[in-house]
Amino acid sequence: MSAxxxxxxxxxxxxxGKGTVRxxxxxxxxxxxxxxxxxTTREMRPGEEDGVDYYFRTNEQFEDEIKNGGMLEYAKYVDHYYGTPLKYVNEKLEAGTDVLLEIEVNGAMQVREKMPDGVYIFLTPPDLPSLRRRITHRGTDDAKTIDKRMEQAKKEIEMMSNYDYAVVNDKIPNAVKKIEGIIRSEHLRVPRVIDKYKKIIGED
Amino acid sequence: MSAxxxxxxxxxxxxxGKGTVRxxxxxxxxxxxxxxxxxTTREMRPGEEDGVDYYFRTNEQFEDEIKNGGMLEYAKYVDHYYGTPLKYVNEKLEAGTDVLLEIEVNGAMQVREKMPDGVYIFLTPPDLPSLRRRITHRGTDDAKTIDKRMEQAKKEIEMMSNYDYAVVNDKIPNAVKKIEGIIRSEHLRVPRVIDKYKKIIGED
Structure with missing residues (x-):
C-alpha cells in the first residue's frame, strides 16, 4: 500500500530565513x-562537503545536466549555477518519501510548472503582516523610505499569490510548527489518498 | 484587519461517529x-433544549424557511425535516468566526454547491483503510458478506471524492487532532490570507 x-x-x-527554517x-x-x-558550480568552501552542502560540479557538467533535462530548476547568480537535480527528487518521491526543496522564488515557479502536485509554501517576512502599523505608528521614516518599503511589500504579496500557503517567519519554532502542520494535513487531502483507497478495493 | x-x-x-467527534x-x-x-421538525426529547440540541420548529415553519431560501441544506428523514439555517452561519462567518457543520453526506453536497470556499472533511470508518487485510486474513466471511462489504466500501470511496480531506475515525482523539491540524493549516492558505495582506498595503 505504498503511495x-x-x-x-x-x-x-x-x-x-528559508535556510534557517529548513x-x-x-x-x-x-x-x-x-x-x-x-x-552548484561555485567553489567548495572550507568545511563544506560534496553531496551534503551541495553537489559541486564544473560549469560544463552543470550545462550538460541542463541540456539533458536533468535539472528540475536552476538559475545563475553571480556567474555560478545553482539548481535542483531532478533524479534524486523523483527517486525519493517514487519510493514514497516526502522531499523538501528550499529554493528561491524563481526556482519555485519553475518547479511548480513541472510538479503542480507539490505543496508550495511561501515564507513571509515578519514585518509584512505588521507593515501598516509600523508605517503609521513610527512616523520617523521619510516618504522615500516608506515608498520603497511599500514597493517591496507589493512585490512580496505578488509572489505569495503563486503559492498554496503563507507562513510568517516570526519565530523559527512557530514557522516550523506551522509547516509541519501543513505537511500533516496535506497528507490527508483526498486527491493524495483516494488512489490508496481505490487500490484497497481493487479499483486501480 | 478582520477576515x-x-x-x-x-x-x-x-x-x-461524526457526532462524537464533533x-x-x-x-x-x-x-x-x-x-x-x-x-428540525421532530419532537423535542426529554433533556433536549431548543437552540442547543436543535432549533425545534413545526412542519409549516420549516417549509416556510425552505421557501424563503433560509436553509443552507436540508433533508427529510422518516417524516421529519432536518437542516441548517443559513442566517446563523452567514452571521458568524461575516463576524470572522469559524463555523462547524456536522451533517450527512447529502447535506454536505448541498452546502458545497453554495459555499465552495468551505473546508470539506470526510470522516472514514476505521475499517475502510484495512478492508483488504480484513477480508483476506479472516477468511471466515461468505462470499455474500464480502460482496456487501465491498459494495459499501466502494460507495464510501465515491462519497469521499467530493471532499477536501479524509480523516480516519480510528480513535476520537486522533481524529480530533487531525481535524484541528486541518483547520490550522487551512487558515494559512494563500487564497484565505492574501486579501488581508493586500488590505495592509491599501490595494483592496
Missing amino acids: KGMLIVLSGPSGV KAMLNKSSIRFDYSVSM | KGMLIVLSGPSGV KAMLNKSSIRFDYSVSM
Missing part, C-alpha cells in the same frame, strides 16, 4: 522527509 | 469555532 511521496517546496523572498526542520524528528541537496 | 470566518463541514457515512471538538479549547445548531 508516492509529497514534494514540499519552501520558498520566499531573499533574506526571509535546518530547524531537518533537526526535528516528528516529521519524516528528505532534503534535496542542490547542485 | 471572514471559515466554514468547516464535517461529514461522512452514517454510523461513522462533541469532542467542542470540548477542546485549543481551536475557536462555533457550532451551527441544526433545525
Whole structure:
C-alpha cells in the first residue's frame, strides 16, 4: 500500500530565513522527509562537503545536466549555477518519501510548472503582516523610505499569490510548527489518498 | 484587519461517529469555532433544549424557511425535516468566526454547491483503510458478506471524492487532532490570507 511521496517546496523572498527554517526542520524528528541537496558550480568552501552542502560540479557538467533535462530548476547568480537535480527528487518521491526543496522564488515557479502536485509554501517576512502599523505608528521614516518599503511589500504579496500557503517567519519554532502542520494535513487531502483507497478495493 | 470566518463541514457515512467527534471538538479549547445548531421538525426529547440540541420548529415553519431560501441544506428523514439555517452561519462567518457543520453526506453536497470556499472533511470508518487485510486474513466471511462489504466500501470511496480531506475515525482523539491540524493549516492558505495582506498595503 505504498503511495508516492509529497514534494514540499519552501520558498520566499531573499533574506526571509528559508535556510534557517529548513535546518530547524531537518533537526526535528516528528516529521519524516528528505532534503534535496542542490547542485552548484561555485567553489567548495572550507568545511563544506560534496553531496551534503551541495553537489559541486564544473560549469560544463552543470550545462550538460541542463541540456539533458536533468535539472528540475536552476538559475545563475553571480556567474555560478545553482539548481535542483531532478533524479534524486523523483527517486525519493517514487519510493514514497516526502522531499523538501528550499529554493528561491524563481526556482519555485519553475518547479511548480513541472510538479503542480507539490505543496508550495511561501515564507513571509515578519514585518509584512505588521507593515501598516509600523508605517503609521513610527512616523520617523521619510516618504522615500516608506515608498520603497511599500514597493517591496507589493512585490512580496505578488509572489505569495503563486503559492498554496503563507507562513510568517516570526519565530523559527512557530514557522516550523506551522509547516509541519501543513505537511500533516496535506497528507490527508483526498486527491493524495483516494488512489490508496481505490487500490484497497481493487479499483486501480 | 478582520477576515471572514471559515466554514468547516464535517461529514461522512452514517454510523461513522461524526457526532462524537464533533462533541469532542467542542470540548477542546485549543481551536475557536462555533457550532451551527441544526433545525428540525421532530419532537423535542426529554433533556433536549431548543437552540442547543436543535432549533425545534413545526412542519409549516420549516417549509416556510425552505421557501424563503433560509436553509443552507436540508433533508427529510422518516417524516421529519432536518437542516441548517443559513442566517446563523452567514452571521458568524461575516463576524470572522469559524463555523462547524456536522451533517450527512447529502447535506454536505448541498452546502458545497453554495459555499465552495468551505473546508470539506470526510470522516472514514476505521475499517475502510484495512478492508483488504480484513477480508483476506479472516477468511471466515461468505462470499455474500464480502460482496456487501465491498459494495459499501466502494460507495464510501465515491462519497469521499467530493471532499477536501479524509480523516480516519480510528480513535476520537486522533481524529480530533487531525481535524484541528486541518483547520490550522487551512487558515494559512494563500487564497484565505492574501486579501488581508493586500488590505495592509491599501490595494483592496
